[in-house]
Amino acid sequence: MTRYKEGDSGKDIKRIQTALKDKGFNPGALDGEFGPGTEAAVIAFQKSEGLVADGVIGTQTLKALGLIESDQPESFDLQGVTSINVSKMFPQTPISHIKTHLPFVLDALKDAGLADRQMILMALATIRAETASFEPISEGKSKYNTSPNGHPFDLYDNRKDLGNRGKPDGDRYKGRGFVQLTGRANYTKFGKEISQDLINNPDLANDPGIAAQLLARFLKKGERKIRACLDDHDLAGARKVVNGGKHGLVEFSEAYNIGNKLFA
Numbered sequence: 001m002t003r004y005k006e007g008d009s010g011k012d013i014k015r016i017q018t019a020l021k022d023k024g025f026n027p028g029a030l031d032g033e034f035g036p037g038t039e040a041a042v043i044a045f046q047k048s049e050g051l052v053a054d055g056v057i058g059t060q061t062l063k064a065l066g067l068i069e070s071d072q073p074e075s076f077d078l079q080g081v082t083s084i085n086v087s088k089m090f091p092q093t094p095i096s097h098i099k100t101h102l103p104f105v106l107d108a109l110k111d112a113g114l115a116d117r118q119m120i121l122m123a124l125a126t127i128r129a130e131t132a133s134f135e136p137i138s139e140g141k142s143k144y145n146t147s148p149n150g151h152p153f154d155l156y157d158n159r160k161d162l163g164n165r166g167k168p169d170g171d172r173y174k175g176r177g178f179v180q181l182t183g184r185a186n187y188t189k190f191g192k193e194i195s196q197d198l199i200n201n202p203d204l205a206n207d208p209g210i211a212a213q214l215l216a217r218f219l220k221k222g223e224r225k226i227r228a229c230l231d232d233h234d235l236a237g238a239r240k241v242v243n244g245g246k247h248g249l250v251e252f253s254e255a256y257n258i259g260n261k262l263f264a
Contacts, residue, residue, distance in 0.1 A: 003232060004057040008034040016057060019065040020045055052228050052237060060228035078106060081120060085262050089124055089255040090134055097134040101208050105178070108212035112220045118230050121259045122238060123219060128255035129239065129248030130180045136211035139175030139182070159183065172202055177211035179218045179242065193217050218242065 004013060014032035021027060025045045028037030039055040046053040049064045062068045083099040090098065109115045109123055131137050139145065145153045156162060156170030163185025164170060175182040181190060184199070191198030194213045204210050219226065222241040229237035235253045236246065 004034060006034050006036065006039045006055065013038070015067060016042075016062075016065065019067055023065065050224055052225050056232075058228065058232035058234075060224070060231055078110075078115060078120075080263060081106060086124060086259075088262060089258045090128055090132065093132060093134050101134055101136075101178075101212070104208045104212035105215065108209075108216040109219075111213075112216035114216060114219060114223070117263055118227065119219060119223070121256050121263065122226055122230065123215060124259055125252045125256035126215065126219070126239075126242055127178050129243070129252035131178055132251065136177045136206040136208055138206060139180055145170070145174070156183070162186070163188065176202065176205035178215040179211075181205050181214050181218070190214055190217050 009032050013034045017027045017030045020041045025041040027041035043053045043055045086098050087095045145155050147154050153170035153174050157167045162183025169184050173184045173187050187198040225241045226238050239249050239252045
């Protein structure tokens with residue numbers, strides 16, 4: 001799919017400008033020149049629609065503007081998503097771990113309405129980046145979460161962005177599961193969504209069935225932005241929606257690209 005950005009010009013840009021104006025986002029002159037005014041209108045429109053607001057027009061923005069057909073994800077045959085095939089995305093992982101936990105993951109994705117090819121690949125690549133062993137695990141101590149000579153996860157204790165309220169919240173609500181759910185706020189929010197008391201029983205986040213549900217819910221939360229990135233082959237952007245940065249991007253991208261060929 002062609003992507004349009006500042007500096008482009010032509011009939012397609014004029015169509016985009018006209019669609020933006022019709023939606024109430026004035027790009028200025030309808031001259032077919034993708035200049036600063038058009039970029040500002042695109043960003044405002046993307047924010048309004050809950051899309052990745054980068055000023056670049058890809059598949060999802062074109063769909064939202066009504067310039068291409070807005071369709072549903074293609075149906076996907078889960079029969080091919082076997083432990084043997086998935087193991088090729090996890091070259092260092094014991095296949096026994098995949099055989100044990102893959103059914104939980106696929107069931108959770110189906111329940112969340114995410115059992116299409118794109119989101120299955122996203123889920124599996126996320127697991128590769130977060131917990132390459134393909135089993136729900138607890139976050140380990142590191143310089144990023146524990147200060148020199150400090151108690152475990154003390155750097156998380158007072159993280160307001162995580163909803164933590166001081167010791168022992170850092171350790172109590174450290175990363176767990178397939179997606180490394182972290183922080184009091186996330187344990188509260190997603191615990192309610194799956195009807196589990198994760199605040200008083202945080203270790204439940206490592207139960208395979210619950211960990212799979214949490215992964216699916218977390219992906220569902222960012223589904224629109226994730227799909228927009230994947231439609232535009234922006235794996236770094238899709239990873240950022242889940243992780244907030246580039247941690248694990250190499251592993252994520254490798255797994256996604258392998259799976260993309262396997263399940264073509």
